[in-house]
Amino acid sequence: MDLRVTEIFLSIQGESSHAGRPCAFVRLTGCPMRCVWCDSEYTFTGGENSSFDDIFAKLDEFGCNLVEVTGGEPLAQKNAFPFITELCDLNYEVLIETGGYVSTGEVDPRAAIILDVKCPASGEAERNHWPNLERMRADRDEVKFVIADMVDWEFAKVIIDKYELIDHTKEVLISPVHGIENLAGIAKAVAQSHLKVRLNLQLHKYIWGVEARGV
Numbered sequence: 001m002d003l004r005v006t007e008i009f010l011s012i013q014g015e016s017s018h019a020g021r022p023c024a025f026v027r028l029t030g031c032p033m034r035c036v037w038c039d040s041e042y043t044f045t046g047g048e049n050s051s052f053d054d055i056f057a058k059l060d061e062f063g064c065n066l067v068e069v070t071g072g073e074p075l076a077q078k079n080a081f082p083f084i085t086e087l088c089d090l091n092y093e094v095l096i097e098t099g100g101y102v103s104t105g106e107v108d109p110r111a112a113i114i115l116d117v118k119c120p121a122s123g124e125a126e127r128n129h130w131p132n133l134e135r136m137r138a139d140r141d142e143v144k145f146v147i148a149d150m151v152d153w154e155f156a157k158v159i160i161d162k163y164e165l166i167d168h169t170k171e172v173l174i175s176p177v178h179g180i181e182n183l184a185g186i187a188k189a190v191a192q193s194h195l196k197v198r199l200n201l202q203l204h205k206y207i208w209g210v211e212a213r214g215v
């Protein structure tokens with residue numbers, strides 16, 4: 001079996017509760033969404049077909065036990081599901097970064113889900129697959145709200161409350177769009193909310209810049 005792959009690289013995890021940990025990334029090609037602020041448009045097309053064995057060989061070279069499968073939208077390729085299972089069989093700690101449009105129902109339960117909820121400013125809020133929020137697990141899964149403005153923040157609070165995400169996830173991540181003017185305002189609003197959430201800044205963009213690939 002194979003997958004369409006944009007890049008495979010070793011770096012540090014830039015986001016989530018795993019931020020700062022060494023992490024190998026498998027970035028799959030393609031996404032059915034078109035978020036206004038997308039920072040991964042280079043994954044929409046191109047890429048190369050790689051066999052599972054070729055990907056495993058590359059990961060073996062890295063010697064890093066934490067692996068994130070990301071995109072694009074990694075779950076848009078049907079072969080992603082058996083690939084994730086084989087990664088788990090190989091005893092990798094597996095993170096799945098998904099945009100929230102595709103059902104996570106068939107993902108191997110040993111993998112941890114980091115699920116985006118698309119907010120209004122993304123232009124894709126109508127396409128959230130809401131049942132994904134009902135299967136989040138408090139011991140491992142994380143939910144991420146990418147916030148462009150205060151309307152998005154208000155939206156996030158409604159969804160956090162409606163799906164009781166503080167209790168049903170490992171972490172609720174509030175992730176301001178990189179480079180927005182009102183970062184301090186959003187940070188202040190998060191602080192004053194007294195919610196058990198985490199402000200999530202993308203470390204890799206501060207270290208290597210926004211245009212860097214494969215780092």
Ligand code: SF4
Nearest residue numbers: 031033035038072099
């Ligand atoms: S889901 Fe992710 S990769 Fe797809 S358009 Fe949105 S931000 Fe970009």
